[in-house]
Amino acid sequence: MNKKIRWGILSTANIGMKQVIPAMMKGSNCEMAAIASRNKKKAEEAAAELGIAKAYGSYEELLSDSDIDAIYNPLPNHLHVEWSIKCMEAGKHVLCEKPIALTVEDVVKLMEARDRTGMKISEAFMVRSHLQWLKAREMVRNGDLGQVGSIQGFFSYYNTDGDNIRNKPEYGGGSLWDIGCYPINTSRFIYGEEPVRVMALTEFDPAFKTDKLASAILDYPSGQAIFTSSTQLAGRQRMTITGTENTLDVEIPFNAPADESCSLYLGKGPIRDSEREEIKIKACDHYTLQGENFSRAILENSEVPVTLEDSLANTKVLIALFQSAETGNWVKIE
Structure with a gap:
């Protein structure tokens, strides 16, 4: 694996555009490589604004990109579980905004997907x-x-x-x-x-x-x-x-x-x-430190900053x- 984790961003949510993505770009081991929106033009505008190479008009296109190692998921709260599971099933590690899930049962579903796929996932308590x-x-x-x-x-x-x-x-x-x-x-x-x-x-x-x-x-x-x-x-x-x-x-x-x-x-x-x-x-x-810590966990196969077990306890x-x-x-x- 590269010394930098190649990140894809799932949506053009404001927190990502204004805070998280620019901060992660400063990370020593983070490469913000692609961004997706359900509106291709919106994705292209976001990519141009942030200096990101790839823009996709659907989330599925982003998940099918074999060059992407990890996904940052800032979707609305009720979509966190569904799309984080899809990311892991597509072979992508996931850093998901908080709250990662709205029920205990959904955190358990994420844990099962993590264990089944072998992907890393962390709740973004920066x-x-x-x-x-x-x-x-x-x-x-x-x-x-x-x-x-x-x-x-x-x-x-x-x-x-x-x-x-x-x-x-x-x-x-x-x-x-x-x-x-x-x-x-x-x-x-x-x-x-x-x-x-x-x-x-x-x-x-x-x-x-x-x-x-x-x-x-x-x-x-x-x-x-x-x-x-x-x-x-x-x-x-x-x-x-x-x-x-x-x-x-x-x-x-x-x-x-x-x-x-x-x-x-x-x-x-x-x-x-x-x-x-x-x-x-x-x-x-x-946000920079969070991205670096999660990327390091992937590169070194070590524990993520906030485990799902921790998320389960918080939930x-x-x-x-x-x-x-x-x-x-x-x-x-x-």
């Missing part, structure tokens, strides 16, 4: 590749915070466009699927274990039928995580990890800028921010939160 989260986990494991017992998160934006896919329940819209998944994923990453039970309170938009506001408690063996996510509040994001000795604030946990440094703040005093120690994290693009938490919100009870994670 935050797992960012240097600030690797540093935060290292500090927790080194005992810099003492024994961690609480993780608090908040993630929101304001979007009341009824035509936006994030406001369509049949496409996996709503705050929990779209952004609540991040504090779930990162709290699991920091604790290094799975919650045993969860509870949630949600408020649904009467027109969209998606959760516009959700608050959750995740009960871990070692402590707790709580977070609020919303699609109809002013945009903000924060994560705070608190141990028996110190706290750690992650200033921009989920959309850290690629072209400037970001900061972690180690709190050593109980009240004043002036008593915090700033830990600068050098500028990095988590179980999300499903359990919806069940809890509906019943008003704690829900155990099987």
Whole structure:
């Protein structure tokens, strides 16, 4: 195999065009070789804009290209499973946008396809590749915070466009699927274990039928995580990890800028921010790192950045939160 993985992009989705593809092009082992759309002209325009050599007018044409090693799948959420399986059956490795599936059963289907085809597949939780989260986990494991017992998160934006896919329940819209998944994923990453039970309170938009506001408690063996996510509040994001000795604030946990440094703040005093120690994290693009890490996993036949087993665990938490919100009870994670 070449020293670079030759990538095909499944659709001209905005996240790919504006963020992921340009970032992956900077990767040392990524070659963005082809892009497909169900509209050939749209694919050609996207290819010209990004400087990609090949453009296809159907997804099937892309999957039949023997020069393509791996597929980046940014299709709408409800199409992730179907097309990721088709990619693997066509002999392509897959990096699929989150949420990779909307049911536990569909994650299992992906696992079966992975095992059957021998292809690699990973859910695109790019935050797992960012240097600030690797540093935060290292500090927790080194005992810099003492024994961690609480993780608090908040993630929101304001979007009341009824035509936006994030406001369509049949496409996996709503705050929990779209952004609540991040504090779930990162709290699991920091604790290094799975919650045993969860509870949630949600408020649904009467027109969209998606959760516009959700608050959750995740009960871990070692402590707790709580977070609020919303699609109809002013945009903000924060994560705070608190141990028996110190706290750690992650200033921009989920959309850290690629072209400037970001900061972690180690709190050593109980009240004043002036008593915090700033830990600068050098500028990095988590989309570039994610692409490089996945490409390396293919080239070296090593583990992908986010395994389907990890995705299964995250999906179980999300499903359990919806069940809890509906019943008003704690829900155990099987």
